[in-house]
Amino acid sequence: xxxxxxxxxxxxxxxxxxxxxxxxxxxxxxxxxxxxxxxxxxxxxxxxxxxxxxxxxxxxxxxxxxxxxxxxxxxxxxxxxxx
Amino acid sequence: xxxxxxxxxxxxxxxxxxxxxxxxxxxxxxxxxxxxxxxxxxxxxxxxxxxxxxxxxxxxxxxxxxxxxxxxxxxxxxxxxxx
Numbered sequence: 236x237x238x239x240x241x242x243x244x245x246x247x248x249x250x251x252x253x254x255x256x257x258x259x260x261x262x263x264x265x266x267x268x269x270x271x272x273x274x275x276x277x278x279x280x281x282x283x284x285x286x287x288x289x290x291x292x293x294x295x296x297x298x299x300x301x302x303x304x305x306x307x308x309x310x311x312x313x314x315x316x317x318x
Numbered sequence: 319x320x321x322x323x324x325x326x327x328x329x330x331x332x333x334x335x336x337x338x339x340x341x342x343x344x345x346x347x348x349x350x351x352x353x354x355x356x357x358x359x360x361x362x363x364x365x366x367x368x369x370x371x372x373x374x375x376x377x378x379x380x381x382x383x384x385x386x387x388x389x390x391x392x393x394x395x396x397x398x399x400x401x
Contacts, residue, residue, distance in 0.1 A: 240359050240368055251398065258400055276323050276370070276397035283395050285323055285368070287359070312366050314359035315334065317341055 236269075236289050238316060239296050241308035243284040250279060260303035261286075267302075268295040319352075319372050321399060322379050324391035326367040333362060343386035344369075350385075351378040 246254070254277050261272050270290040277284040286308070290296040293311045300307045329337070337360050344355050353373040360367040369391070373379040376394045383390045 238359070255401065275400040276321070276395075277400070278395050278397050281395065283397075285395075285397070312359075312361050312364065312368075314361050314366075314368070317358035317360070318338065 236291055238314050239288055239290055239293060240312050240314050241286045241288070241296060241300075242310040242312070243282070243286075243306060244309045246277075246282040246284055246306060249277060249282040249284065254284060257304045257306060258286075261299055264303040265299050268298050270295050270299045272299075319374055321397050322371055322373055322376060323395045323397050324369045324371070324379060324383075325393040325395070326365070326369075326389060327392045329360075329365040329367055329389060332360060332365040332367070337367060340387045340389060341369075344382055347386040348382050351381050353378050353382045355382075 258275055265272055270288055272286060272288040275284060275286045288296055296311060297307055341358055348355055353371055355369060355371040358369045371379055379394060380390055
């Protein structure tokens with residue numbers, strides 16, 4: 236397992252409700268791919284979203300977004316967390 | 319106060335120790351600007367760093383990085399946190 240931050244640069248029509256709904260769909264699907272979404276941050280005006288998740292691979296992470304709502308990330312960065 | 323994610327796209331010579339040291343310098347300086355750094359994530363290979371912080375403004379956030387170590391972010395995004 237590794238930790239990843241994925242970035243969506245411009246999600247159209249992003250609202251608090253829409254992103255919460257999409258995140259819930261991720262949670263519903265993630266178990267199938269061994270992924271664990273930990274948190275997310277977003278800006279309604281710009282449509283930018285950051286998702287932090289543990290995943291076995293970046294492909295698994297992408298598969299969850301694709302199956303859950305189709306909004307795949309523009310960038311996926313494997314990260315270490317500060318201590 | 320607002321929550322911000324700042325992004326450094328390519329910090330040269332980024333190592334676990336260097337980023338921890340820079341973060342500690344942020345913590346030492348942040349009180350002066352009313353900023354509270356909450357966490358950070360980084361990738362040693364690409365030099366990418368994400369910092370999450372509460373701050374009164376993006377200018378205050380930038381001022382901390384500038385004074386602490388001079389590595390100002392490439393992008394600062396005001397964010398809401400998922401629930």
